Every structure is written in structure tokens, then in C-alpha cells.
Amino acid sequence: MDEPMNRYIEILIAFHIIVGAVFVFVGSFGLIKLPDLMSRLHGPSKATTLGVGGCLIASMIHFGSLEGRLSIQELLITFFLFITAPVTAHFVAKAYLHTEADPESDLPPPQGRYGWSTFVAFKATVEQDDQPADDENEV
Amino acid sequence: MMDDHEPSVDDRSDSTAGAPSREVEPLQRRGFLERWLPHPWLSAVLILLWMALLNSFTAGGLVVGIVLGILIPIYTSNFWPERPMIRSPFRAVGFLLIVVFDVVVANIQVAYLILFRRPDQLRSRWIAVPLDLTSPEAITVLTGTITLTPGTVASDLSADGRTLLVHCLDVDNEAALVRQIKERYERRIKTIFP
Numbered sequence: 001m002d003e004p005m006n007r008y009i010e011i012l013i014a015f016h017i018i019v020g021a022v023f024v025f026v027g028s029f030g031l032i033k034l035p036d037l038m039s040r041l042h043g044p045s046k047a048t049t050l051g052v053g054g055c056l057i058a059s060m061i062h063f064g065s066l067e068g069r070l071s072i073q074e075l076l077i078t079f080f081l082f083i084t085a086p087v088t089a090h091f092v093a094k095a096y097l098h099t100e101a102d103p104e105s106d107l108p109p110p111q112g113r114y115g116w117s118t119f120v121a122f123k124a125t126v127e128q129d130d131q132p133a134d135d136e137n138e139v
Numbered sequence: 140m141m142d143d144h145e146p147s148v149d150d151r152s153d154s155t156a157g158a159p160s161r162e163v164e165p166l167q168r169r170g171f172l173e174r175w176l177p178h179p180w181l182s183a184v185l186i187l188l189w190m191a192l193l194n195s196f197t198a199g200g201l202v203v204g205i206v207l208g209i210l211i212p213i214y215t216s217n218f219w220p221e222r223p224m225i226r227s228p229f230r231a232v233g234f235l236l237i238v239v240f241d242v243v244v245a246n247i248q249v250a251y252l253i254l255f256r257r258p259d260q261l262r263s264r265w266i267a268v269p270l271d272l273t274s275p276e277a278i279t280v281l282t283g284t285i286t287l288t289p290g291t292v293a294s295d296l297s298a299d300g301r302t303l304l305v306h307c308l309d310v311d312n313e314a315a316l317v318r319q320i321k322e323r324y325e326r327r328i329k330t331i332f333p
């Protein structure tokens with residue numbers, strides 16, 4: 001491959017790395033700036049996806065063009081990241097609901113007569129104490 | 140817990156009444172192919188994943204991949220006896236492209252909010268999204284999509300599986316956001332999963 005072509009590719013790689021790094025930085029900065037746990041959760045679960053994605057695209061371009069072999073491990077990293085990020089966010093949110101939130105005052109009611117699943121075990125025991133026979137029939 | 144999910148399970152078996160038995164059977168009573176290849180798609184995905192992890196094609200690697208692709212579904216099949224059904228793989232690809240596009244937009248929006256909005260001016264709150272989806276796989280996909288896209292994190296499911304609790308970073312119009320989630324994502328997921 002001739003020299004000027006290489007330079008354009010390197011500029012392209014650098015661009016993707018910088019964009020990725022900026023998004024990772026903003027996501028981490030959100031952890032400091034945002035006021036409470038639930039809004040802090042938004043930073044890492046999203047801003048980081050594009051940040052890591054940018055670096056991975058740069059890596060694919062690098063191996064694909066400059067070293068001349070197709071590298072698909074980056075796609076796998078993206079794939080695993082997309083699968084694991086929502087699950088982690090969900091766990092942290094559940095832990096927050098258990099420890100900090102009050103289902104009656106903080107959360108909107110769900111449709112139907114069952115509560116949110118995080119709190120429903122607690123509610124079921126309370127109802128059972130009140131009227132055990134009725135509860136048997138419902139379940 | 141399981142008792143509370145009863146209504147959604149009933150709906151599901153009604154909607155797939157024509158499909159072959161989705162009953163929970165012990166491993167020993169299944170047919171030959173079902174016993175040795177309980178999840179053909181999972182096997183294919185595992186082999187592809189293994190080859191991608193190796194990052195180079197060798198015959199030995201392929202043999203190990205095939206062995207893993209056969210053994211792992213057999214050992215785990217008692218944990219998920221049903222085969223998740225996908226009605227339309229092509230629509231799934233289209234949905235994936237929309238989600239990737241939205242993830243990029245979401246990143247830019249959240250980055251803007253973090254950098255240029257004062258924290259006490261963020262209108263962050265919980266909203267409840269009523270669901271039309273009933274199958275666990277479809278709800279899982281919708282939950283993941285909501286968490287990855289603009290300013291929303293899916294946090295909890297109601298005990299009967301019919302409502303999703305979503306936390307929003309900055310929301311002006313709740314009804315518009317619920318409508319967007321339902322029309323942009325849920326409607327498409329509904330065409331992918333039965």
C-alpha cells in the first residue's frame with residue numbers, strides 16, 4: 001500500500017479513537033456530575049457503548065487495512081457489551097429499588113392489580129396476614 | 140413468583156396453540172434429535188462464536204467448536220426446555236439496524252445532557268410503560284433496547300409481566316415517550332416474536 005493512502009487510514013483510525021475517548025470521558029464525567037444513583041446509571045450504560053464502539057471500529061480498520069487481516073473479535077466484544085450492559089444496569093436499578101425506593105410514593109402504579117415484581121413478595125406476605133383465605137383463591 | 144406469572148403464561152400457550160408441544164418434558168423422554176440437538180440455533184451460534192473467538196480458521200478449532208456446540212445445549216437444555224421462536228429473521232436484522240442508529244443518537248443526547256444541562260434542571264422520573272408483549276424473550280429484547288436507547292433505563296417488571304418500569308433521565312412529555320417506545324420498538328418486536 002502506498003504512503004498517502006496509509007496516512008488517510010491512520011487519520012480515520014485516530015478520528016474513531018478520539019470520538020470513542022470523548023464519549024467514554026463524558027460518560028465517566030456524568031458519574032461525578034449527575035445528582036442521584038438512577039441518573040448516574042444513564043452515563044455508563046449508554047455513553048460508554050459508543051465510546052468502546054469507536055475504539056473497536058478503529059481497531060477493526062487498523063487490522064483490516066494496515067495489517068491486512070480481517071479481525072472479527074471486535075464484533076464479539078460489541079455483541080457481549082450490548083448483551084451485558086442492560087443486564088448490569090437492570091441489577092443496579094433493582095438494588096436501588098430494594099434499598100432506596102418506596103413503591104407507594106416514588107413509583108407510578110403498574111396496570112393490573114399486581115405490584116412491581118421487586119416489591120411483590122413483601123406485599124403478598126402483608127396481604128396473606130390480612131386475609132389468608134382470599135389470597136389462596138387468587139393465587 | 141411463578142404463580143404471579145400465570146396469566147402471561149396462559150396467554151402465550153393460547154397464541155402458540157398450533158405450534159408443536161412446548162410442554163416441559165424430561166430429557167429422557169424426548170426424541171433422538173431433540174435429545175442430542177435440543178437447540179439447533181444455539182449450537183450454530185456457539186460454533187460461530189467459538190470460530191470468531193479463535194479469530195483464525197483451523198480444522199482442529201472447528202472440531203472443538205462443534206463439540207462445544209453440541210455439549211453445551213445438551214447440558215443446559217433442562218434449564219430452558221422451550222425453543223425461543225423467531226418468526227422473521229429479516230425483520231430482526233432491520234430492527235437491529237434501527238437500534239444501532241438509536242444507540243448512536245442516544246449517546247449524543249445523553250452526552251449533551253451531561254455536559255450542558257445543570258443537574259437540578261434535569262426532569263428525571265419513573266414512568267410505567269404498559270406492555271402488549273407476552274413472551275419472556277420478547278420482553279427481554281424490549282428491556283435491553285430501552286436501556287440502550289435515549290435517556291431511559293428499564294428497571295423493573297410488574298409481577299404479572301404486563302408493565303415495565305422505566306427510569307428517564309430527562310423527560311418532558313411522558314405520554315409521547317411511552318408512545319415512542321410502543322410504536323418504534325414494541326410494534327417491531329411484536330412482528331419478530333410470535
